[in-house]
Amino acid sequence: MSQKAIIFDLDGVIVDTAKFHFLAWKKLANDLGFDFTKEQNEELKGVSRVDSLKKILNWGNKELSEEEFNRQMQLKNENYLSYVNEMDKGEVLPGVQKVLDYLEENNIPYALGSASKNARHILEKIDLKDGFSAIVDGTDVSKAKPDPEVFLIAAEKLNVAPQKCIVFEDSVAGVQAANKGEMTSIGIGEEKTLQEADYIFNDFTEISIEFLKNLLQK
Structure with a gap:
């Protein structure tokens, strides 16, 4: 694949x-x-x-x-x-670590694409920074979501075509940005808000490894 x-x-x-x-x-x-x-x-x-x-x-x-x-x-x-500054690894949302572990075990690169200018600092506090192949945050972009810039830069840093990228997002603007970038969008949150996403889950605990595996092999 x-x-x-x-x-x-x-x-x-x-x-x-x-x-x-x-x-x-x-x-x-x-x-x-x-x-x-x-x-x-x-x-x-x-x-x-x-x-x-x-x-x-x-x-x-x-x-x-x-x-x-x-x-x-x-x-x-x-x-x-x-x-x-009070954050630690306990702040990582349920189910996220399982997905990150799967990606690492299968050598699937993953990046961060966030509007936050504090993203790197937060990843350090929750002890996840080292796993990311690329980090793109608010300090790297000039256009806000729904412009796809943040995700396109992340794809470029990963050296993967945008069409081969799968984006996890919880905001309408973020889902729209992923769609505009021709990426697969997965909405995390309420279906009524994120209906433009290709797939929607309430949270990561609903995402099975089987689903992830199939999506990555498509």
């Missing part, structure tokens, strides 16, 4: 840092005098930090100077990182 490869998103796929983003954004909103809900946080999945803050300010009917905007972005990231 010709070589296939896997590309993973990070947040909501390998680990759930969404809860840390939520707490950090909530603190920012509260400090600025308004509330921020979990429902609103869902709408920020896959959205860049700058665009997320713009959305939140819009929800709170708040305008900031450019200087204050940048200061708030930095504060949010510092708060987020304080949570991230």
Whole structure:
């Protein structure tokens, strides 16, 4: 079989840092005098930090100077990182390790394709960094998902054609990016949200090794 490869998103796929983003954004909103809900946080999945803050300010009917905007972005990231720094291997989502072990045992290369600028740091904290053949994060790209740039760069680094790549994603924008890149998309999360994905699972515990094997041999 010709070589296939896997590309993973990070947040909501390998680990759930969404809860840390939520707490950090909530603190920012509260400090600025308004509330921020979990429902609103869902709408920020896959959205860049700058665009997320713009959305939140819009929800709170708040305008900031450019200087204050940048200061708030930095504060949010510092708060987020304080949570991230407490992470360890126990934060890896159920079922993920089983898939990674299978890929390593069968010499199938895998990469990270994440919008997060903290991706490398997070992978170090959860002790998974060394297994990845390539890591592409927010510091390597200029275009946000649903643009496929992050996945196309990952495919290039893996030296595998985009059509031979399988992408695990939990956001609509991420699934759209994989599809635009002509890759196989696997949505992790709710079916009603991720219906554009080629395959959908609630989480990695639902993914059998048999399914993975068949997909890699297709």
